[in-house]
Amino acid sequence: MLTIHIAAAPLPESPWGGLLAAYFTVVGIPSGLTLAALWHRGRFPGTSRTLEWRATWISLVVLGLAGLLLTIDLGRPERFFLMLSRFGNWDSPISLGAKVIAIKMFLLVLALYLLWRRRVLSSGTAVPLPARGSALVFDRGTAWLLGAASVALAVYPIAVLAHTWMSPLAGTSGAALIYLITSLTMGAAVVQFLQVWDHEATERQLSTHRQATLALLMTYAVVLVFAAISVPNGPAEQALDSLLTGERAPLLYGGVIGLGVLAPVVVLLGARHARAGRIVSAVAILIGAGSLRYLVFAA
Template identity: 40%
Template sequence: MTGSDLPWGPLLAAYVVLVGLSSGLTLVTWWLNRPGGSAAPSIDRYGAWGAMAVLVVISVVLVVDLGRPERFYLVITRFENPASPIAMGAKLIAVKMFLLAVVIYALERRSPARANRVSVVLVRTVVLTSFALAVYPAALLARSWGSPLANSSGSALIFVITALLMGAAAVLIALSVVRVRSEDLNGFLHRTREALLVLLCAFGISLAFEVLSLAGRPSDRLLLSQLLTGGFAVVFWGVVVTAGIAVPAVGLLVFPGKRAALVASAVAVLAGAATARYLLFAVGH
């Protein structure tokens, strides 16, 4: 399947964003929940359910984009073209949904101790699959849709960082909206806030080096001008840099104990990270 088979538009953009959110939820809950504690099984459970819900939405998007459910089934089950990014992504999604279903069953139906043992067996595979899905849009957009920015040197890193940002932001929103009372959940909330600040710094640095790397070849400089001063400049500077990095960084640093500030900052991070993924998809077309 090539880019000409599918329309260039909102469905593919939503797919690229949602794949990052699902991957980020899994990676962030695994990363920040390693200290354990009495709340660890609950965090694992909610993270697994959240990632599964996003994957279900992604599957619906794929079915709609492909036109018929049987085409989605064929993309998952056939192996004639294993190098196809679309087929590879669909198979990774199917594998992750199966693994998450097993993890959810273990967490919901068995004793906490046994569930933890089962989760330990599966967690590395789930994490590796999630990491692969976080990077995967770079190959999808560069090969199947010919997105010039997705073919740049730093696109894979940006896809990973934005996935982690969206996952951390979603977790922070969930923990801030509910009444966090236990010491363990408060500790997880604090770790999520700190991780979000670190990821925002990493995001800003990766964007800066991506801009520097695009200042070389004439074709790349044309892309850079579209991004910085052309038709995408307002979106890049306004949504990604200002609303997605600067504003939430200030909110997280200045108002660390204010729930409203945490939620607003996390929503801004979600918007900025999702927009950055969209720009990697759209600039140059």
């Protein structure tokens, strides 16, 4: 008697590892921080040179770290170089992301040079001298390009994840909004942290940034609700159900919602401009937003 054995085909191995998870999480910080620094400059022109200088340096260092994580994950540095130098692979989101990282790092170096030049020209003055003429056009152009690159880097991980079977939540309508709002809240958190040691920060600046951070956290909560109710039937809904009730549920409820939203709202409303309150709220926001980015990646 002929016996036929049918073996189930194994599922493909996950193309993602811990390094790529860290990369998708970390890359949100320089995006949000750059946008927060640009917003601060537009709101308080000619003030707080220290904040903008430190924020730009942190963005450059963290973005360099993100690029290093991507290079290590790819296995060989030459593969990362090929992503930067080849222009025939526009259909590869991760290749486009590598190019945007390189462009933004160049723009950050340029922004640091412009800040340094402004500091040199303004030495001995109470406030930095504003750029004029062609220098003003160049400065504004760099700022606009930095803003565009930051928005692209904030949401491009979703384009990468949406091309795979591994992250069904990445293909939902709210995924890009989640990655954008988490980047913005992370940037606001780092600004809160930097202002603890910024002797140039005025009471008005502290109050404005506190209110802006609270507004971002409220928007963050709304985006979470919208993203959850807009998940379509199929693999994405199954992934969401697993996230809400499975083994990662404690990280969602405790890390993302409790620590990342509720705790900083309570601290910012209660502690106001207290140094300890700003530090605690900043750390809580970073942990919560980073956890959510990871959960979308891993769900």
